[in-house]
Amino acid sequence: MGESTGPVWVFAEQSDGCVLPVSLEIIGQARKLADELGTSLEVIFLGDAIHENAQILFNAGADKVLLGEHPDLKYYQPERYMHIIVKLAQKYQPEIFLLGSTATGKELAPLVAAKLETGLTAHCIDLALDQEKRLEQIIPAYGGLISIVCPEKRPQMATIAKGVFSKPDTSEAKQGELVLLEIANEQDQRIELLEVVCEEEDGVPLESATIVVAGGAGAKDLEGWQQIVDLADEMGAALGSTRPPVDEGWIEIDRMIGQSGKMVAPELYIGVGLSGELQHMVGITGAKLLVAVNCEPKAPVFEQVDYGIVDDCREFLPVLIEKIKASKAEKV
């Protein structure tokens, strides 16, 4: 002991210069960890012409922002970003380093972790300090929760999905230290970014939906899946899924709910033909009313919802859709 604990680090990801909500959420939690460790909270912020946007990082709780500004850094470049962060980490010796489970975060985090020869936990659903002040990284698995620690290597690294932690209040202007990094003129030698293409999401977006209908392997085939799609359409709901339908190719991966997908907080969630694995269920902890339909009476999902119906979804959904139509017609 006697040595001071290294800082807690967060990588703040930006899009068009604006800090992503997931990064602010992580800063909020990192602030608590830093306070508990008695150390500072420092944020890495890389991009082009972004210094005016750094204020929100202080407002969210950062003590220090390490800001790298350069036209080359406008978009994420794997080798460039990795080398900048690795060099800084070797200099500042962070105790903890957290990133969002975004496409960028999920590529950058393992690059940095491998380079620093340290551990990295994916898609944590909670972070705390244990009795030895080690970062307890909690993930769902096997119908329970697993705590992972990185006892010796530093920094202790983890990625966290959007919506796991609540967004801190950023309305109050706070002060902090802004460190401008010297960024040399150099590009990735082995990867050249040609273009970034944004695509509009089809259908009702999951994150802001009032009603979410999610389907699982119980749909059995594309025909069965179509009934779940029909139910979502009939209810004006956003369509979500567990992993198997994504693997089967019934739905795009950006519709996956849960630990390695999206977090949703609708007024009503209906889970159809899914067993209730925790990896999925952690994605709906913010939902108000939960309903499950599954043919297996012992499915764990029935311990995690408000209303349960035991039935084959392929038989039940057409009947349910008719009843919903009838109910709507009555109101007109």
Add this chain to the structure above:
Amino acid sequence: MFKIVVLVKAVPDPKRASEIKIDPRTKTLTRADVPLVMNQLDKHAMEAALELKTQVGGEITAISMGPPPAAAILKECLAMGADHGVLLSDRAFGGADAYATAYTLAKGVEKIGSADLILCGMASSDGSTEWVGPELSVFLDLPVVTGVKEIAGSSEQWWQVKAHIDNGYRELKVKLPAVMAVTRELNTPRNISFSGIIKARKKEITIWDFDALGVPKSSLGLAGSPTIISDLRVSESKREVEMIEGTREEKAEILVQKLADAGLF
């Protein structure tokens, strides 16, 4: 010759993975007789390798780290059309986290020698860490692209690929040799043909153990893993469920009524 290496993983059959549970008393995993299958996304990596081989020639080696039964998924790769199958299997590799797994696989890929392209699935259905491809790229000092959904193979050294980002995709040029972690959109994996099974039966799987890799035990398996599991616990459900009973019609009607009462229609 153009050499493609495909990383594949044997995972508990995702359709039965929920049978593996945490025993709340012993805090260990209950042994369930869940069979191992090839990780679905790795089939897409295998398919990409086969399509690229048709285009640019060369040979394909499928490599996996796992217990002896994992050899079955390498046989599957051979039946799909891979030229060689290598299994890294040794007690010393056991208990590896993503870091130690990527390190061990990197040593295996090095031993295969002079790979031009290394393909793997973007994630595995059991761990879902998505770290093995990028970490392996660091250990081999190669560039990596994750979320790959389109690959334009060519005889040039720079290849053009499309890869997922959160709200769309990016188009990149990558200098080979490189690592690519692929997504489902890339292709549709072929079915295994009868002649493929016959061909695979004639081929041997190469097994490399700890001695074959020649790396210190301290960098393998549990000993080489920076992360450890410190606790396992059963999660407690917070909801009091009401089961809706009756005929199919009645159940639908009661549910619709409950949702209407809650102001949701």
